[in-house]
Amino acid sequence: MTMYVVGHKIPDSDSICGAIALAYLKNQIDEPAIASRLGELSPETAFILDKFGFEAPEFKESYAGENVYIVDHSELTQAPDDIAQATIVGIVDHHKLGDLTTSTPLECWIRPVGCSNTIIKMMYDFHNVEIPKDIAGIMMCAILSDTVIFKSPTCTTADIKCVEALAEIAGIEDYKALGMEMFKVKSAVEGTPVRDLVMRDFKDFNMNGNKVGIGQLEVIDLAVFDDIKAELAADIAAMKNEGERHTMMLLLTDIMKEGSEVLVISEDDTLIERAYGKAPTDGKVWLDGVLSRKKQVVPPLQDAFA
Amino acid sequence: MTMYVVGHKIPDSDSICGAIALAYLKNQIDEPAIASRLGELSPETAFILDKFGFEAPEFKESYAGENVYIVDHSELTQAPDDIAQATIVGIVDHHKLGDLTTSTPLECWIRPVGCSNTIIKMMYDFHNVEIPKDIAGIMMCAILSDTVIFKSPTCTTADIKCVEALAEIAGIEDYKALGMEMFKVKSAVEGTPVRDLVMRDFKDFNMNGNKVGIGQLEVIDLAVFDDIKAELAADIAAMKNEGERHTMMLLLTDIMKEGSEVLVISEDDTLIERAYGKAPTDGKVWLDGVLSRKKQVVPPLQDAFA
Ligand SMILES: [Mn+2]
Ligand SMILES: [Mn+2]
Numbered sequence: 105m106t107m108y109v110v111g112h113k114i115p116d117s118d119s120i121c122g123a124i125a126l127a128y129l130k131n132q133i134d135e136p137a138i139a140s141r142l143g144e145l146s147p148e149t150a151f152i153l154d155k156f157g158f159e160a161p162e163f164k165e166s167y168a169g170e171n172v173y174i175v176d177h178s179e180l181t182q183a184p185d186d187i188a189q190a191t192i193v194g195i196v197d198h199h200k201l202g203d204l205t206t207s208t209p210l211e212c213w214i215r216p217v218g219c220s221n222t223i224i225k226m227m228y229d230f231h232n233v234e235i236p237k238d239i240a241g242i243m244m245c246a247i248l249s250d251t252v253i254f255k256s257p258t259c260t261t262a263d264i265k266c267v268e269a270l271a272e273i274a275g276i277e278d279y280k281a282l283g284m285e286m287f288k289v290k291s292a293v294e295g296t297p298v299r300d301l302v303m304r305d306f307k308d309f310n311m312n313g314n315k316v317g318i319g320q321l322e323v324i325d326l327a328v329f330d331d332i333k334a335e336l337a338a339d340i341a342a343m344k345n346e347g348e349r350h351t352m353m354l355l356l357t358d359i360m361k362e363g364s365e366v367l368v369i370s371e372d373d374t375l376i377e378r379a380y381g382k383a384p385t386d387g388k389v390w391l392d393g394v395l396s397r398k399k400q401v402v403p404p405l406q407d408a409f410a
Numbered sequence: 411m412t413m414y415v416v417g418h419k420i421p422d423s424d425s426i427c428g429a430i431a432l433a434y435l436k437n438q439i440d441e442p443a444i445a446s447r448l449g450e451l452s453p454e455t456a457f458i459l460d461k462f463g464f465e466a467p468e469f470k471e472s473y474a475g476e477n478v479y480i481v482d483h484s485e486l487t488q489a490p491d492d493i494a495q496a497t498i499v500g501i502v503d504h505h506k507l508g509d510l511t512t513s514t515p516l517e518c519w520i521r522p523v524g525c526s527n528t529i530i531k532m533m534y535d536f537h538n539v540e541i542p543k544d545i546a547g548i549m550m551c552a553i554l555s556d557t558v559i560f561k562s563p564t565c566t567t568a569d570i571k572c573v574e575a576l577a578e579i580a581g582i583e584d585y586k587a588l589g590m591e592m593f594k595v596k597s598a599v600e601g602t603p604v605r606d607l608v609m610r611d612f613k614d615f616n617m618n619g620n621k622v623g624i625g626q627l628e629v630i631d632l633a634v635f636d637d638i639k640a641e642l643a644a645d646i647a648a649m650k651n652e653g654e655r656h657t658m659m660l661l662l663t664d665i666m667k668e669g670s671e672v673l674v675i676s677e678d679d680t681l682i683e684r685a686y687g688k689a690p691t692d693g694k695v696w697l698d699g700v701l702s703r704k705k706q707v708v709p710p711l712q713d714a715f716a
Contacts, residue, residue: 192507201498201512207712208506209564209704214518230536258515398515406513 106136107171107193108164111220112182113142114306117149121246122175122220123161125239126196129224130173132233137173140164142184146304148249151289156241156274176220178202178212181308196223198250198258199398203310218263219250225266240273248283252322252359256395284324287359291323298335302343302354309402311409314350317343320397322357326365329356333367337387341369351375351405355397363392364401379408412442413477413499414470417526418488419448420612423455427552428481428526429467431545432502435530436479438539443479446470448490452610454555457595462547462580482526484508484518487614502529504556504564505704509616524569525556531572546579554589555596558628558665562701590630593665597629604641608649608660615708617715620656623649626703628663632671635662639673643693647675657681657711661703669698670707685714 109127111119123139130137139161145153153160168189178195179202180187192204194211198220213223221243228235235243247267251259254267271279293301306319319340323329329336336354344352351370358364366389368376377383380391394400415433417425429445436443445467451459459466474495484501485508486493498510500517504526519529527549534541541549553573557565560573577585599607612625625646629635635642642660650658657676664670672695674682683689686697700706 195507195518198515200514201501201510201516201518203509203511204507205509206507207709209504209522210507210520211522212501212507212518212520214516214520216515216517226536230532403513 105171106138107173108140108167109137109173109175110140110142110161110164110167110184111175112177112179112307114303115141115143115149116146116176116305117152117242117249118220118246119176120145120149120161121152121242122196122224124158125221125224125235125243126173126175126227127161128236128239129228129231129233133231138162146290147292148286148290151286152242152245152249155245156238158238158242174204178204178214180204181310196220196227198223200402215262216260218256218259219247221246221250222260222263222266225270235270235273237274240270241276244270244274244276244279245282245286248279249286252357252395253280253283253287255359255362256399258396258399287322287324290321291325291328293321293323293328293332298332298339299343301332302336302339307397308347308349309406311350311406314409315348316351316353316405316409317347317349318353318355318397318401320355320357320364322359322395324358324360326356326358326361329365333388337367337369340367344369353401355394355401357395359395362395363390364394365390366394366401375405375408379404411477412444413479414446414473415443415479415481416446416448416467416470416473416490417481418483418485418613420609421447421449421455422452422482422611423458423548423555424526424552425482426451426455426467427458427548428502428530430464431527431530431541431549432479432481432533433467434542434545435534435537435539439537444468452596453598454592454596457592458548458551458555461551462544464544464548480510484510484520485615486510487616502526502533504529506708521568522566524562524565525553527552527556528566528569528572531576541576541579543580546576547582550576550580550582550585551588551592554585555592558663558701559586559589559593561665561668562705564702564705593628593630596627597631597634599627599629599634599638604638604645605649607638608642608645613703614653614655615712617656617712620715621654622657622659622711622715623653623655624659624661624703624707626661626663626670628665628701630664630666632662632664632667635671639694643673643675646673650675659707661700661707663701665701668701669696670700671696672700672707681711681714685710 109123127137127139167184168186173194196213340352354367356365415429433443433445473490474492479500502519646658660673662671
């Protein structure tokens with residue numbers, strides 16, 4: 105039975121490139137697979153696919169009765185709505201272990217590295233399957249994206265070695281330049297509706313029973329937000345009410361200065377100070393050195409809620 | 411920080427041998443590790459450790475504040491009671507994905523194969539670490555135990571190849587004979603208190619909110635139970651009440667005839683027929699071809715509860 109390989113809701117480059125790369129691998133080892141996606145491509149991902157000549161994976165929301173291989177998470181809230189009616193045959197991920205469960209044995213390739221595509225490279229090596237040039241290219245870009253060109257504290261030696269190996273296969277000499285080009289595409293926010301920006305890389309978390317939404321925008325210069333910061337703040341306030349969330353945060357991450365300005369609105373104003381040791385002023389706080397939502401933002405907040 | 415490597419409650423040979431083998435591997439790659447256990451050794455496991463010259467791993471029930479690598483399950487009910495106060499750094503397992511979650515990234519080596527030790531062999535290969543002769547011996551025995559010397563439907567080509575490779579390293583020519591010797595040890599039930607027999611390989615499951623206890627005794631001839639079957643039935647009835655369980659089952663598995671006589675007592679007598687297509691008579695039913703709790707007993711029961 106054909107499996108669908110699908111990343112999380114509001115897919116990032118890791119979810120999309122990982123689905124394509126893993127579906128290709130599975131087909132090579134006689135396990136028929138189709139890459140799919142749960143949402144629209146971000147401008148960054150569209151740039152990557154275009155650069156290496158790929159179409160977007162099939163948009164598919166319902167998976168009842170299907171076999172599904174999950175990429176880049178293990179959380180119910182980030183999975184297809186009807187995942188309980190599907191059979192999860194595998195998970196490849198690099199986040200904390202979430203609340204997905206299964207009723208049958210499966211494979212899980214979960215490692216504490218910077219990107220799911222680094223693990224997918226290990227899967228290619230395990231199965232001794234050659235990575236085509238174009239697939240190496242999109243895998244490499246996904247790793248450069250997730251690790252913020254190796255600057256993120258989530259980046260490991262395995263990620264760096266993997267990018268180097270993939271760059272060689274893809275025939276790309278200056279992969280850091282390609283990474284910067286990618287982040288320039290990501291930094292283009294002008295003309296994009298404010299809600300689209302907040303939702304571009306957005307995840308809901310369950311923290312001790314409370315719904316917490318955290319979005320992140322990584323840019324090469326925070327000045328791009330100067331004219332729209334008030335609108336962004338108003339929009340996360342609206343999303344807090346619409347989604348009955350306890351807390352809404354938007355990380356405006358400056359990858360050159362290596363830190364994040366956090367816009368926040370919460371039922372409990374003391375949470376942020378408890379989590380990060382710094383209180384917001386007018387719903388804003390600068391967190392120096394904070395680049396990673398997964399490693400630097402979520403765990404302290406989860407502890408503050410606990 | 412040193413990690414503890416620990417299998418499930420009421421440890422089987424896979425849990426104990428896997429903890430020893432994985433702790434050794436981790437120490438070889440400069441990740442200090444200590445094998446531990448949550449319960450007494452079964453006679454089978456004692457036989458294996460004795461055969462290859464190992465002491466039992468440290469008995470340790472509390473893990474608050476420790477780093478823990480989980481072997482052979484991913485279920486809260488099978489983990490240390492204070493696992494929420496520990497940091498799970500990894501899971502190696504071959505069962506369905508359970509309800510353990512973490513607040514930090516970890517490694518999960520989960521594969522749909524017959525035994526956790528087959529996956530631990532893959533970990534040795536991945537890290538390019540040589541397996542010592544004695545460790546190869548206990549890993550091999552764990553796989554022969556979990557796969558019922560390859561007869562279980564959970565057994566895969568990977569398990570068979572792994573046993574062959576480990577037998578070569580351990581210098582054991584007739585591994586099937588060693589497997590039979592092991593199952594003869596397992597079949598010696600005379601003189602053992604009935605409760606000890608029921609608990610020897612026992613797991614509680616959460617099935618749609620109901621607590622279901624399932625024990626299993628694998629022997630080479632069911633005749634060993636002739637004189638104590640009534641006592642076993644009385645004891646699972648007692649355990650149902652003591653543990654406020656919805657259902658209690660004890661699988662008496664005949665590994666030569668390849669099937670199981672199931673002793674059962676339940677709040678809902680129609681469950682067993684719905685799950686297995688055959689109704690019990692006087693709390694007993696023979697299920698032909700059923701050797702595996704994990705693959706043939708749990709999933710249909712879970713579906714019947716759903
Ligand atoms: Mn990722
Ligand atoms: Mn096992």
